[in-house]
Amino acid sequence: MNIREIEQMHPNGQRVRAALDAAGVPGRIVETLEPSPTAATAAAQLDIEVGQVANSLVFEADGEPLLVLTSGQHKADTHRLADFIGAERVHRPNADFVREHTSQPIGGVAPVGHPRPLRTIVDTQLAAWPVVWAAGGHPHYVFPTSFDELLRITNGEPFDVGVKP
Numbered sequence: 001m002n003i004r005e006i007e008q009m010h011p012n013g014q015r016v017r018a019a020l021d022a023a024g025v026p027g028r029i030v031e032t033l034e035p036s037p038t039a040a041t042a043a044a045q046l047d048i049e050v051g052q053v054a055n056s057l058v059f060e061a062d063g064e065p066l067l068v069l070t071s072g073q074h075k076a077d078t079h080r081l082a083d084f085i086g087a088e089r090v091h092r093p094n095a096d097f098v099r100e101h102t103s104q105p106i107g108g109v110a111p112v113g114h115p116r117p118l119r120t121i122v123d124t125q126l127a128a129w130p131v132v133w134a135a136g137g138h139p140h141y142v143f144p145t146s147f148d149e150l151l152r153i154t155n156g157e158p159f160d161v162g163v164k165p
Contacts, residue, residue, distance in 0.1 A: 002045040003030040012104050012137030016113035023153040029136040029143045037107060039072025046133055054126055054134040054150065056109040058102060060093040061085060065101040067118040069111055069150055071125040074162035084159050108139040111154050122147065122156035
């Protein structure tokens, strides 16, 4: 694995760690040595399958934030997501919208640690692995978790979010 322990944690990571502690999550946040702009690069650094990367994607659903934790093995289908949540439109917003609702940058958005809870969808494809890795509030921070734990700590709704052929 291409990771190390964090010596001085960024405030975003501290907020995520506090949220994980409050939820009873024992895992530790670690730092990747290189940026992970894609699920494939994150998987390579963590020496895991790309599907084990829990991408945290923020969408705008009829003006409201929607956090989708999706497996790195596929893209999220915004039309299916809109149908599932009863929204007219779900789309990728700009970076300012993401930061406004999460206080975290794109590429480092964690499942928790936001200013207020976000409606969250958790991709059922993540259940295929006993351990998945999610971002920790900073582009270099990640932590191990599981599908069931993600559902619990985010009050998430399970849904197969992937684009279908």
